Amino acid sequence: MAYRGSCLCGNIHYQFTRFDNEIAHCHCRMCRKFHGAAFSTFVPVARTDLTWKTGAKCLATYQASNGTKRQFCVNCGSSLTFQSANDNNTLEIALATLDMDDSSLTPLPVPDAHVHVDSKVEWYTINDELPQYRKDRPT
Template sequence: MNERKHDTYTGGCLCGAVRYAAERFEPEMAHCHCSMCRRFHGAAYATFGRVRREHFRWLSGEDRLRAYRADNGTVRRFCADCGSSLSFAPANDDGRYVEVALGTLDGELEQRPDAHIFIGSKANWVEPCDGLPQYVEDRRGPRADG
């Protein structure tokens, strides 16, 4: 079997103060349509990829990171200088993964998102039409598309 060698992906914030490296993204990557992601990113949805903690490291600017803990216990990390959203942690985070905002990657990503989550609270002016599965909330719950 010809197994693909993994790459190290790099990324960072808009102003360049915070930089990271990530390897071996997990297979599940989702476009999140929850109202908090929409507000935090100022966009129709946010796209995240999970990386095991041991395959993720901050390269520079970790001291510039700030965290916002929402009422539901989720934590969003962002650059204190430019405000770029960099990572997300669910309320039940056990520390094994880092969820990276994929829009902050420097280059191409071989994997592709495989689902839309929290479609039940999507913006009414967005209709995903990429054929990916759509979940009312997270992947453990009912699908919105069938």
């Protein structure tokens, strides 16, 4: 069983077989700017479980001043990945880029928290029961 996803223009396709269950909505300023939205939602995937099926040459990387890296499609601009500055073994895939047309996939990747809510935009109200953390999750 594989989870599959793609960018908006369809040049880049990926798949992974497993993911980490700590899937959070991130409200930090960098994630908001990268996605152009109130927050981003990433699913952590071990690099060994991720395969770029097509279009890897279309991936561009932006490295921020804090050492984090974000990848996007050079053709359509789709935000695809986030990589922590101190973890080279995990890529976080933008959850909304999954092509979830196979309803038999289980478990479904479901967000379980909000992080960096101290940076949340004023015009968005969190209306769910998920735990909220001012910064990162506690370790």
